[in-house]
Amino acid sequence: MPARTLQLGNACGLINTKMSLRVLLINGVLLTMALLLAGFALCYGSLHLSPLQVWQALHGEGARGLVTVVTQWRAPRIVMALLLGAGLGVSGAIFQSVIRNPLGSPDVVGFNTGAYTGALVTIILLNGSYYQIASGALVGGIAAAALVYLLAWRDGIAGFRLIIVGLGVAALLSAFNTWLIVTGSLESAMNAALWGAGSLNGMTWAKAQPALICIPVTLLAVLMIGKQMQLMEMGDDSARALGVNIEVSRLWLMLSGIILTAVATASTGPISFIALAAPQIARRLTRASSIPLFTAATTGALLLLAADLTAQHSFDGVQLPTGAVTVSIGGLYLIWLLIREARR
Template sequence: MTTTDNTIAPVQRVDFGPGHTVISSPSGRFSLRLQRRSIIVCTVFVSFGLVLSLWALATGEITFSANELLHALFGNGNSSSELVVLSWRMPRVIMALALGAALGISGAIFQSLTRNPLGSPDIIGFNTGAYTGALIVIFLAGGGYFQIAAGALVGGMVTAALVYILAYRRGSQGFRLIIVGIAFSAILASLNTWLILRAGLEEAMSAAVWGAGSLNAMGWEHAKPALLAVTVFFIAAALLAPRMHMLEMGDDAASALGIRVEPSRLLLMVVGVGFTALATAAAGPISFIALAAPQVARRLTRSAGVRMGSSAILGAVFLLLSDLIAQRLVPDTALPVGVVTVSVGGIYLIWLLLREAKRN
């Protein structure tokens, strides 16, 4: 009599060359390749982000001890500490992390599709398009926060569609997409300036502050809808990540592997623009996070290409750190976070341009 063992074999850990580990099942149906350096770098930055988050929650005009902070976080604190920590500071910290991660992933997508470190939504002009949509709502419709957010979302999507159509010629090549995007961004920037100049003083000042990118006065009523939308795009990005990595091998190789190249590229663009438009809708156009985070992550992890996971982690940490600097740089004045990201990002952009020019 023969018996059959129907138990499932455990997952095995297999070394795959120096610096890599592959976790796979004996049948080969499941496998996950991990780069040890990436794991270490991501773990360090996740820990750093956690420390920054706790510091942001505990410090400010009202400072709490570690014990008071923990009691407030677990709902055991007094009413004033829970109000400050949970209602005032928590939404700002969570939004900084979520929007920073969204911008990091958006930058990774466009730098992967264009195969160029300058392929960023703020360079290509999608941020500017989202700002245009918000300005139209502010000046022509006089809408509130959610109407402005919807206008920014529509503006970013319409700009992306126009850039894609103008850059399309038997496929959307990366360099053409960047050139068309820069040109379109310049046109929209001129339109934005014209709209602000024609507006009233109060409207123009409000639009200018919002256009700098700010997390000031961020509450749960603003954060919850944005977090829900960002979560949907996070899921979509995770599902499309394998296609993005296959497209990096070239269109012919991706087609040979069964990937429909142009539809996959279009879906990735929609997700990347969606992240940028959502961030702009929630906090205004925040520049250079999407440009810098993927490239810094790539250099730290020494990966062959940009990766969504590491880009998201560094984007989240960068934006939270920038917001903390903006809050504390000038005493008694909370600067828009975009002021810090533009200042630091501008230096990074100059270095990147010089580096690319030297390489070419």
């Protein structure tokens, strides 16, 4: 029985697409869960607040201390968890779709490691400020991606070759990162270790500004060329026959994915496995033939917010870095995925 669909827009308009009712339902459920989790995060913490107190604080009413807690401490962290999770989910969807491999994640092919290298150079060698560290991470991620892309190029890009080259580059960068930490001062090494754990602790609206601008703009650009990505999943020859410029489209899609990953890493440090897991979870939930971008975004947002809440409240008196939670859960997911792919 064919899936029921809903027509969005019209054939002559700017918006012209069909969406499965199942996809719409799944997205609605995911968005509702994310909003409920965000409301819980605003209320729950070392200072417990009622929903009424939170509502009043969001409108600037009530005690000044409560307003500060809700609007300046908790709200930026929650918004950034949702936004960065969405960005990482879409970034993973791009790479897995373009490479046509569920292991084709920026975590696996070394882009996160490159961003960490850029941050380490800024922290240890240049003693940079927060914005300089973020800029260094952005440059490092883009440079690592360019290196992997050039080394993997052989009259085009093959997914398996890109993954293998990415793993090799990531190993070299990891060794270089270790050397930087060992040779740096104790204070620099501690700062680098804290940043490298990947955490939303201390997030403020000022620190969030670059991501609040870059990620929505990049997500909008990806959604505009999402149709080409779906056609490329059919194979290069089929996509060319339908009028898609393969290499140009692949380059722009990968550049968008790199920017999303680098901005997220620059904002919080490396947060692994959201980009790996979110697209595949979205695909299985929607039972779609290709990875649905919007569902990957909502899944990534929900996963990162849930991981951050787990990191904050699972251990009494101890706040773990968010990256530690995502690595622990993502490692198990990666083992399962490797076993599944090996059997296939």
